[in-house]
């Protein structure tokens with residue numbers, strides 16, 4: 380697995396040919412070949428060795444290494460350049476899976492609020508643990524739901540990729556927070572705007588002004604927190620309550636989605652947040668050619684949907 384940089388641009392890709400084996404795995408896992416779901420209780424032996432679980436024999440959450448990783452803890456993570464134009468590094472890192480429920484029949488939007496609190500506590504402890512690993516600079520935590528969201532297994536799960544490079548997007552967001560944090564003020568404005576969705580004592584959710592995705596939604600703690608580790612128990616409950624609300628609304632649309640969290644790198648002061656990106660429309664030629672996204676649902680209408688003032 381190799382990390383490669385574009386000839387001229389700050390644009391990186393991972394070439395991971397091994398992951399193309401997955402479609403066969405997917406058909407098997409969906410029960411179309413052998414009727415085995417590898418993430419179900421009773422099939423623990425089919426997954427790589429377990430790293431941890433919540434609950435005992437009847438576990439509620441379970442996590443282990445990804446069988447088809449996009450990164451691996453071997454090789455040289457330092458980028459080097461051959462023949463002027465070919466910049467590369469080994470795709471160094473650790474790729475894990477967190478199974479979010481023992482039930483194949485449930486999706487994340489079916490879980491109780493208290494279960495989301497547990498899930499985010501697992502995120503927090505995995506980020507803490509993986510950050511301590513040799514050469515790891517950042518831990519990306521993200522969720523794929525549905526075919527358009529890139530989920531290759533139906534059984535509900537989160538993926539975690541710890542890597543030797545900080546993602547360029549996180550660096551760009553962190554740069555915007557150097558000096559005075561803009562998000563602290565943005566939250567204050569948006570929680571009272573037409574884009575407001577949900578709010579409780581310590582967290583706020585809104586559809587971002589320049590939403591790229593239909594029904595895109597962001598959740599922030601109102602106090603400037605850099606990482607989940609800085610959250611009090613109360614803040615953790617509040618933050619996940621808003622995600623719970625958003626997912627319940629999204630379930631009524633029954634669409635694919637992704638979400639991911641962005642915490643601050645050690646050296647920066649990024650305001651922690653979660654971005655929820657429903658995957659309804661496809662990015663097409665204009666998006667690819669221009670980098671400008673055409674979004675056919677205004678964030679103001681999307682917010683009305685989340686607030687329950689309209690169905691679509």
Ligand SMILES: [Zn+2]
Nearest residue numbers: 416419483534
């Ligand atoms: Zn299953």
Ligand SMILES: [Zn+2]
Nearest residue numbers: 560563603650
């Ligand atoms: Zn802030």
